[in-house]
Every structure is written in C-alpha cells, then in structure tokens.
Amino acid sequence: MNIGAASQQSGLPAKTIRYYEDIGLLTPDRAGNGYRDYSASDVHRLRFLQRSRSLGFSVEECRQLLSLYGDHSRESADVRAIAKSKLAEVERKLTELAELRDALRHLVRNCHGDNRPECPILDSLAGRGGARQARI
Amino acid sequence: MNIGAASQQSGLPAKTIRYYEDIGLLTPDRAGNGYRDYSASDVHRLRFLQRSRSLGFSVEECRQLLSLYGDHSRESADVRAIAKSKLAEVERKLTELAELRDALRHLVRNCHGDNRPECPILDSLAGRGGARQARI
DNA sequence: CTTGATCTTCCAGTTCCGGGAACCTTATAT
C-alpha cells in the first residue's frame, strides 16, 4: 500500500508518516520503484500513533507504548512496569477528560444560544485542588 | 504570588508560564519590583492550560476553551457552538482513552512480570476500523 | 553585607511537524 492510502487509513498526513519513519518509529518496505510499501501492521502502528499522539502522549511515550507489543527482546518485567505506569497516567487523563466533558455539557445545556448568557460554573475545568473560588 | 508559586500550583514550568503570557493567554499584574504577580484566577487559568494541553489540545484550542468562560463580549450562540464541537471531540477522546486503558489493564494482568510473556491482544490499541488482523 | 535563591529579559536550540521546490513514476485522456 502506498503512503497516500496509509495516510487515509491512519488519519496521519503523509508528511508526518515520513517523519515517523525518519525517527525510527516504523520501517515500511520499499517497492521496486522506490515507493514506500505499507503493510497492514504498519498501518496498525500508524493508527496507534495517531491516537496516542492526539491523546497528549509525546513521541517518546508513543515509542515506549509501541515497544510494549512490538519488542520481543524486552523483558516481561519491563513490559509490566511500563504498562503499569502508563496505565496510571491514562487513568488520570480519563478523570480529567471526564471533568472537562461534564463542564462542557453543562455549558451546552445552560447557554441556550439565544441571548447573552451567564455561563458560569466552568470552574471545574481547572480541576479541584488549585485555587477554588476563582471567578474569571 | 510569584511565578515560582504559580508554577508549583499549576504544574507548569515557569518558562512555559512566561511563554503563555507572551502569546496572550493571560496577563498577570506586575508588582513594584517588576515581578509578575499571579492572582488566584490566573492560577486557575494556568491549571486549566496545563490540563487541556496534556490532553492533546493545541494552544489555539485552549485559547478557545478559555474564551468560553472568560470572554464576556462573546455571543451566547458562539459559546454554545464552540462548546458543542469541543464536547464531541472530548467524547471521542474519552472513548479512545478508555480503549487504551483496557488494553493496558489487560497487559498488566496477563504479563505477570516473572518470565518471558506472550502479551498479545494489544490490537485494540490501534482501535477498530483500520487494519484488523494485524499481528505485530 | 554577602551569599544563594528567585526573579527579569533575551537569544539560541529542540521537538514535531508543515510548506514548497525540484524531480520521478503512474494513471488517465486524447
């Protein structure tokens, strides 16, 4: 499969896909004409990269996550340790995203879109634990 | 409050906080000595920025989100439209994060960490809809 | 009053791409 199709199926721009190859995140085959030739598992990796990047993981974190199921030379204990640490981070992100969702839902429900609103109560957007009574 | 305290309370490096000021995301007061002086609501904004950036929103998206509850000159219909569109994106991210969490949980449970594992079934990491039977 | 921590500005470097040039290959239309 050419880079255009891989781009469509992964949701990543061709430019980005070439960049990921440059920094060693995947190494597709080359066809006789010099074109990159993406396998199904290449596209799989690309889709995963698209997702995890859009969820706020750095490229190096993505590399780690990919190694969890790509690297056969890795020790089981390593895999487990990395997975556990990433799991904790994912769970924290889930909590924060859910709070953001709730705040946005509130906003959508309470600001009818017909006139100048009040739309307060987005304090939860900044999470608990910081400055509480802030009125911005 | 000085920038060091604001940094601690928001989780953002002082460098980043100054950068956010440069690009107009907030404008703290200045004390007599020239030091930046952060209010509770400034810290509130900073905490929100830290969160939303770590959840994969671009700086411009964060600016939009902040304007949802900061900008009194904005029309109610605008607020509602932006909130609805961001809400959809947040819900998509929530779904993907939950899938990633499930995959990591599976990994943590099934790879005991004592010997060489098999650890397959991380296909769900790349989500459904793309290459299916990929075995990486 | 000196020392160390923290603040200031400014400039340079890094990461993660995106735009565009210059060129080659493939598919389509005449």
Add this chain to the structure above:
DNA sequence: ATATAAGGTTCCCGGAACTGGAAGATCAAG
C-alpha cells in the same frame, strides 16, 4: 503514443510550542 495530472521521492526551510542558558536585578537569610 503522448500530454497531463496525480501522487510519489528527497531536501531544505519555516513555524508552533516550548526549553536551556547567559547576564543582570531583587529578595530573604546568616
């Protein structure tokens, strides 16, 4: 068969979002 467009290649430069370091001012402590 041939023009033409569409899509591929490398390369290099520019931009977004920081990050590190230098040079200097300020503050809190001994």
